[in-house]
Amino acid sequence: MRLRNRPWAAPELAGCSYYVSDFTRYCGRWREAFGNDAPIWLEIGCGKGMYLAGMAPSHPGINFIGADIKSLMLAYARRNLEEAFSAAGREVDNVILLSVDAKRILSAFSDEDVIDRIILNFSNPWPKPPHHKRRLTHTRQLENYKRFLKSGGSVEFKTDNDELFRDSLTYFAEAGFDLEEVYEDLYSVRKVDPSIVTEHESKFMEMGLPIHYIRAVLKG
DSSP states (O other), X not given: OOOOOOTTHHHHHHTOTTEEOOTTTTTTOXXXXXXXXXXXXXXXXXXXXXHHHHHGGGOTTXXXXXXXXXXXXXXXXXHHHHHHHHHTTOOOOSEEEEEOOGGGGGGTOOTTTOEEEEEEESOOXXXXXXXXXXXXXXXXXXXHHTTTEEEEEEEEEEXXXXXXXXXXXXXXXXXXXXXXXXXXXXXXXXXXXXXXXXXXXHHHHHTXXXXXXXXXXXXX
């Protein structure tokens, strides 16, 4: 479902101190942007920021970047982050929201950034074969991530889509990743943490769909 524009979104992002609209601004200098040397986790396609809102307040030793091309999604993410950090009694101090399209990711990150983890939550499955290269787990995309993902760093991927899950296993192998964890039904073996369940994930679980999960590690 396409979300309608909201008049509050643009001014809300404009007044957000941790929102970056120019995706080239910190290329090669993301540690400088955070002002510390903590590990950096990058969520590509962060949507409304439910994963970030669940993780960042309780993990102050990690820097999070939430990237999305849709400004409205980032505006919702800001609201969810503010609510989560307020409940934790903290200011938002370890999150940056970044406006960038995945196909321009190499203009936003370079090998000097050394990202520790990439998170891909319920990204578009692009089911038609001519569009497969747009998938965020496609071999071509994974090769791009290898430019800035540190050796031994990981990609964590969740999807409800059976075909995308199966194809992604091949993509990771082709790109030289080790498959450390693979679950066709994640929550049959792992307890649900409601604080980091995304909006899509919650909906799929209510529908009784299994959540597929892959954690792939970049070989050293």
